Amino acid sequence: MLHSAPRIERSALARAGWAALAALALIAPASAQQRDPAYSAARASGQVGEKVDGYLGFPVPPSAETRRLADDINIKRKAVYAERADANGATIEEYAFSAGCQAISRTVSGEKYQAPDGRSWLTRTAAEPQRDPRCL
Amino acid sequence: MTAQQLTNRARAATSPVMQGIGSGKRWLWRQAGWSGAVAKGMMLFGGMMTTAGCVSVNAPDKPIVIELNINIKQEVVYRLAADAGNTIKDNPDIF
Numbered sequence: 001m002l003h004s005a006p007r008i009e010r011s012a013l014a015r016a017g018w019a020a021l022a023a024l025a026l027i028a029p030a031s032a033q034q035r036d037p038a039y040s041a042a043r044a045s046g047q048v049g050e051k052v053d054g055y056l057g058f059p060v061p062p063s064a065e066t067r068r069l070a071d072d073i074n075i076k077r078k079a080v081y082a083e084r085a086d087a088n089g090a091t092i093e094e095y096a097f098s099a100g101c102q103a104i105s106r107t108v109s110g111e112k113y114q115a116p117d118g119r120s121w122l123t124r125t126a127a128e129p130q131r132d133p134r135c136l
Numbered sequence: 137m138t139a140q141q142l143t144n145r146a147r148a149a150t151s152p153v154m155q156g157i158g159s160g161k162r163w164l165w166r167q168a169g170w171s172g173a174v175a176k177g178m179m180l181f182g183g184m185m186t187t188a189g190c191v192s193v194n195a196p197d198k199p200i201v202i203e204l205n206i207n208i209k210q211e212v213v214y215r216l217a218a219d220a221g222n223t224i225k226d227n228p229d230i231f
Contacts, residue, residue: 081223094213136213
């Protein structure tokens with residue numbers, strides 16, 4: 001009995017370890033998920049673009065499916081902005097705007113982004129995008 | 137010693153004019169006439185002002201909208217830049 005107790009503990013520990021590994025294997029792809037192919041396609045075709053305020057917008061009138069896709073992403077973005085804004089003692093609008101500056105910088109050639117005027121849409125080229133003067 | 141009369145809160149009436157003697161009477165009457173006209177004018181003007189005030193007191197029918205976006209300062213954007221960059225990198229599915 002004296003010898004079996006640590007053995008049971010060890011095996012239980014091992015089982016817990018395997019369970020943790022299995023859980024990690026399930027979770028890891030979810031957190032490091034890449035863009036939904038439909039989202040990538042919508043970006044590449046200019047159906048959606050990056051707005052100055054940190055959310056996705058529609059350079060052209062969207063289909064119902066495109067609108068649903070962008071709304072879904074924007075809701076998720078807002079949740080992330082809210083959490084990070086709170087952690088940094090900033091407002092959601094301030095944080096979203098800061099993220100928008102960088103999201104516009106990270107667009108690739110052919111993708112759409114909103115001009116600093118907040119209305120017209122531009123197509124990203126190899127050159128630096130036009131951004132709000134408050135962006136770094 | 138000069139004669140003094142009670143003159144309310146004004147200076148002691150020491151001169152003949154101030155005491156209403158001689159030509160001073162006419163002057164005082166003219167003075168009263170002038171100030172009376174002024175008083176009438178003031179009352180009329182005050183009445184107009186009151187009327188105008190009554191008409192102009194209206195609550196705005198539209199809510200006051202404050203554009204928050206224009207209030208974002210560059211210092212704030214600068215402070216949040218690094219964190220925002222990490223957030224974008226950590227959430228590649230939604231950016």
